[in-house]
Amino acid sequence: MPDAARQSAPRILDAADAIREGTAQAMRADERVFVMGEGATDPKGVFGTTTGLVQEFGTDRVMEMPVAENGWTGVAIGAALCGQRPILVHQRVEFSLLAMEQLVNNAAKIHYVSGGRHRAPLVVRLVVGRGWGQGPAHSQSLEALFAHIPGLKVAMPSSAADAKGLLLGAVQDDGPVILIEHRWVHYARGHVDPEPIAMPLDGPRQLRSGDDCTVVSTSYMTLEALQAADALAAAGCNVDLFDLRVLRPLKLDAIVASVRRTGRLVTVDTGHATYGIGAEIVARVTAEAFSSLRAAPQRIGLPEHPTPSARTLAEAYYPRSPKIVATIGDVVGMPKAAIDEIVHRLAAERDAVPLDIPHPSFKGPF
């Protein structure tokens, strides 16, 4: 659907369309912006996020890439140093591992090493796979690797509006930004501003309010956390729910203030729990608000093994809303029977749909 037709229709888009729209608007506004990716111009258009761009902007600005990730990431960095503003896209996070050398050694450091004289404005879009047996090397959520590196910014949208707004914010940023898109967030629908409004990469957004517990989530797990929070609220347990959105720079002021009030913290992220985003949040919040804590902070994340392909093996791998309810309920000291009632109800609802495809309730609109 062309943009004009979209604008006369209700402004409910899914995140993939929102990314495509934001990319096109950024390219119209600034001729320095161009797209590089393996499959950027192919019929599938990176899950619909680049579809149609080559028809509008041509192959000089929507560039099909050789299968050489470190090489073309270095090319992008060189172009960025010379004033261009490339958007790089990888269909799976794992392909960017081949480009870690350029991202970590050059993109992240060149502004700093040059005493602030060099700028490397590039956006690296990574897609986290999930479901349908994606398996060990097509489903990793490796944001902690990138978030470990000073000089990079790392953001993870959980909604259609954020997918567009954070992309535009990343394009405007004068440094390298890693934008990690969960494949199931691509399906999330919601109101998206038709205007190209860049969101600053400046921290979390509070989605629910309550005094019983502080919950911090990232990316797709925000959708699971929302379902958990709403089920708990119906039972009288109200949480402050923050979608973290920006992992680096990490701004935790609002979350620390919340924990000072609630005395409790649960983190829910898409990566492995050990050395993960939740670990960093728990460590910082504990250091700043130790005396306010009334229960030990808890992390929810992936277990200590790679992602298996078979559905039976993957079933216990991904935490879902019942697990989040059980963890929060335990931290706040809800009666076990009350927790079990919600957990069983949510689990029954979720089990009605195969676990390796997105549950319809997570498509929104949100």
Place this chain on the structure above:
Amino acid sequence: MTDTTTTTLSVVTDEPTRLELFRSMLRIRRIEEEIARRYGEQRMRCPVHLSVGQEAAAVGTCSALRPTDQIVSTHRCHGHYLAKGGDLRAMIAELYGKATGCCGGRGGSMHLFDPAAGVLASVPIVGSNVPIGVGAALTAKQRRRPDVAVAFFGDGAFEEGVVHEAANFAGCHRLPMIFVLENNLYSVYTPVDQRQPARAGEQPMAGFAQTHGLAAEHADGNDVVAVHEAMGRAVVRARRGDGPSLLVVDTYRFLEHCGASDDDHLGYRPVGELATWRDRCPVAGTRAALRDAGLLDVATELAMESAIVREIDEAFAAADAAPYPAAHTAMEAVHA
């Protein structure tokens, strides 16, 4: 088909240029000798990778470029930086870790850059600079600028996948890009024949060019005029839109890989190899050729020497007097 014919272009080096090539090499030699002389004072507290013996490669190539052309260099970047017009004072101050260094003391010897001179970046991870140079060439093409980009790399980087990835990209998009391969026969202490297979042909590394759709040039890397003219042909092709080139230059490092000393006692070089290459010293060879041609008399060379020494003394004195970056600035400019 890629036209790999390199003989159709004629680039001639006139007499003033030949004198300037000599002066530029002599200057780099004297600067690095002074670094070596003072390194033991332990006031340049960073690794240095000197290019003594390889000056003709740097000078012959960079003398064929304009300030707006971009080069990307390696851990062994002093010669390239200076030959391209990089600021000497900012370089010496950087080696001293001073706030007036080209990186404000944040990079050290392996990160020299100078935007005004077209020294885009130096990167110490082997091969890592090469795609960045291709990015500069891509920008020239996208923005329709008449500039070329040059990536220096060595026989070690020739083994890195990213160099092949970058060359493939440049060839695919016919970019105004020149890959300068300085083959100095060693990666640290390991000779090239322990790291690469024997290849047929007089120019065994030229297959790289054919594979990636580049025109191929080769020059004696210790003959500055030969390098200058081969580079000149590559630059003409790049500027007129005929695509990228590979220029292979054979040369030799006289001093240790990292540091300021001789290292022949380590025994990794075959007996007599260093002496053979020292007999082919690019500075001495060019001096002799200019003398024979009647282009360089003793008075002219003495005047060159004294101007160079004065400039070096001033650069070291300025670096010595400059302030160190203040500790509290370490958190600045993490993000643009």
